[in-house]
Amino acid sequence: MRTSLLLTAFFSVMMLLMFASVPEHSITAKASASHESSTGAPGELTCADALCHDTSPAVPQDSVGNVSELIIKELTDNFEYNKKYDVTLRVVRPGLKRAGFQIVALDESYSNAGRISPLANSATTQLQQNQVFGFNRRYLTHKVGGITPTKPDTLEWKFTWESPIFDVGDVTFYYAINIANKDNTNKNDTIITHQIRIKKPQASSVTESNTSLHVLPNPAQTRLTIEPNNADEKFTEAFIFNVLGKEVKHFSLHDTYGMASVDIHDLQKGVYTLVLFADNKKKQHTTFVKE
Numbered sequence: 001m002r003t004s005l006l007l008t009a010f011f012s013v014m015m016l017l018m019f020a021s022v023p024e025h026s027i028t029a030k031a032s033a034s035h036e037s038s039t040g041a042p043g044e045l046t047c048a049d050a051l052c053h054d055t056s057p058a059v060p061q062d063s064v065g066n067v068s069e070l071i072i073k074e075l076t077d078n079f080e081y082n083k084k085y086d087v088t089l090r091v092v093r094p095g096l097k098r099a100g101f102q103i104v105a106l107d108e109s110y111s112n113a114g115r116i117s118p119l120a121n122s123a124t125t126q127l128q129q130n131q132v133f134g135f136n137r138r139y140l141t142h143k144v145g146g147i148t149p150t151k152p153d154t155l156e157w158k159f160t161w162e163s164p165i166f167d168v169g170d171v172t173f174y175y176a177i178n179i180a181n182k183d184n185t186n187k188n189d190t191i192i193t194h195q196i197r198i199k200k201p202q203a204s205s206v207t208e209s210n211t212s213l214h215v216l217p218n219p220a221q222t223r224l225t226i227e228p229n230n231a232d233e234k235f236t237e238a239f240i241f242n243v244l245g246k247e248v249k250h251f252s253l254h255d256t257y258g259m260a261s262v263d264i265h266d267l268q269k270g271v272y273t274l275v276l277f278a279d280n281k282k283k284q285h286t287t288f289v290k291e
Contacts, residue, residue, distance in 0.1 A: 034102035034141040034178070036130035040193040041174035042110045043132040047191055058176065058191040067093045068177055070196050072161070078199045082165040082283070089157045091177050096153045098180040100142040102128070105161060108169035111246050115162040116140045125157050136250060147180075165275065165285060166245030172197045215274060219289035222265040226276065235260050237277040243270065264290055 037044045046058040061068060072079075073086040091099050107113040116138060118125040124146025128139040140159050149155045164171070172195055179190040214227045226235070238260070240249040251262050253276075260276075267290045275285040 039174040039176045046176050058193045061192050061194040078201050079163045084162045092154050099155050100178045102141040103175035104139045113171040114164045117160050168245040213284040213286045215288045219291040226260045239275045241273045
């Protein structure tokens, strides 16, 4: 027993020495991405609130000056359904040395609104996912290549946003920006939060089914087989929405050409819309009934 206690104490001391010898910033730094669900959106903290950055509480952008701008190209007063927009998130601040961000687009029920995506082969942004309020949220955040300004005092992140295909109400982009002081620690940084609400289309019509996509059987009970007209098309992702336009399931489809199958046994009875993305970025959708 005495030998066992001595060994336990020895290994405990060794572990403490090992971690004590590692610089603090090598454990806490998150240069390659933000922590999941850190935008300050409903149900989320920020990195300041969660104390992963030893700094003052996050502050709204308006209280420290207009340091960021969300630019959605071709957006007028209202967004259009089922449209892909080019988006730029820009942060400008005198003496800016390093910054990171995280952004999410939510509908009025705080569920994913549309689809945020990095540009192809992006060296500056990447996707994240996490559960909030029991539903999966998708985020965009920085990579290591997207934390250093490319021109004085300014850092930009570019990505795309595909708007909802349903009437889910207005859409709000929530984002947090960490303006770091580049001292290789998590101390004395500035976390700024902001939200931008964009209005839904004035004509609130639901997108009709795409006739080039077929599902069998319909109605279905446990599984749904998806069959496109083009057998050479490769599916990459599938989303299922209920009649309120709320995303209820998401599937990643790998090496699926021509025909795909998804599990729907846990869905409640009702009418749903299936949306598929192909490797050529083409979007297809249709409706089905779960019985």
